[in-house]
Amino acid sequence: MLAARANVLEPTTERLLAARTWQVEERACASEPPEYPRLPPASELFAHGERAVLFVIDGLRFDLWLALRPLFERAFERKAVKEELRLAPAVSTTAAARTALFGIGVAEDLERFLAERDIGFVSAGERDHNRRPLAAALEGTERARRVVWLNMLDDRLHASALSPWSLAEALASDLSVALLPQLARIPRRDRVVLTADHGFRQSPHWPRSKPRYVHGGPTLLERAVPYVELA
Ligand SMILES: [Zn+2]
Numbered sequence: 619m620l621a622a623r624a625n626v627l628e629p630t631t632e633r634l635l636a637a638r639t640w641q642v643e644e645r646a647c648a649s650e651p652p653e654y655p656r657l658p659p660a661s662e663l664f665a666h667g668e669r670a671v672l673f674v675i676d677g678l679r680f681d682l683w684l685a686l687r688p689l690f691e692r693a694f695e696r697k698a699v700k701e702e703l704r705l706a707p708a709v710s711t712t713a714a715a716r717t718a719l720f721g722i723g724v725a726e727d728l729e730r731f732l733a734e735r736d737i738g739f740v741s742a743g744e745r746d747h748n749r750r751p752l753a754a755a756l757e758g759t760e761r762a763r764r765v766v767w768l769n770m771l772d773d774r775l776h777a778s779a780l781s782p783w784s785l786a787e788a789l790a791s792d793l794s795v796a797l798l799p800q801l802a803r804i805p806r807r808d809r810v811v812l813t814a815d816h817g818f819r820q821s822p823h824w825p826r827s828k829p830r831y832v833h834g835g836p837t838l839l840e841r842a843v844p845y846v847e848l849a
Contacts, residue, residue: 657704657843660719660765663811664737669762670809671755674719676712676772677833679817683844685786686793693798694810696848703842706816710833710840712772715815728765738764742797743773756803768797775818779830814843 663670678686680703691697707714713724722731729739738761740751755764770792771785778785804810819839824830833840 654703654705654842657706657715657718657813657845659721661721663809664735664763667762668809669758669805669807670764670811671758671804672765673768673810673812674715674765675768675812675814676770677775677816677818678771678814678843679839680842680844682771682782682786682789683812683814683846686790687846689790689793689798690801690812691848693801694804694848695802696810698846699849700845700847702845704813704845706814706841706843708836708841710816710835712815719813719815728767732765736761736763739767740764741767741769743768743770752797753800753803756800758805758808770796775831775833776829779825779828810848812844812846812848816840817842 660672663672675683687698687701707718716722716728717724720728720731722728732739738755738758740748740755742748742752752766754760755766758764771789774780774785774788774792778788780788816833817840818831818833819835819837820830821827821832
């Protein structure tokens, strides 16, 4: 199992995470550091009615994206042509990011909200979960504009005491089963953008108490997310 997983990610990626070549500092940044723009509203992507898919990977911190980028590029058969670090809201929760991305309230149903705007929505995770809607969303057969939300990382984060590298490996192997083989279904002419709702950090109380990873606060680790266009 471990040996199989180890092949999924590039060996250089382990060094990247271990050495923290890309530094996400454990510092609060409730006030916006000027070098990092905020997560943009998805309406920017969907404004012109052109065919587009927005992937939101729940909990994908920017450095984990860097670890997974080669995998995604192979699966999409596209390159990350634009790659930015964006700041999720200072309250680094899924609900806050949904508001930032889509402008909806906490209690509102995202799927219905998007459907009213002729945007498709599918939430995907485990193997075969929502397989048919996921295929339709990737192919864009029902709607030209769609959002694919992936929960598998956040689910693991809240239950896991793995090292960040092992988390990246676990996520890579989940993705390899549940999503990556299907990404080539996306029509060539569609725009593809990938982002995340929040990051995470190690709890200051760990290992004395669980969980190991938390989010919901203003540190850069909890807020730094990728905003990537693949073409
Ligand atoms: Zn979470």
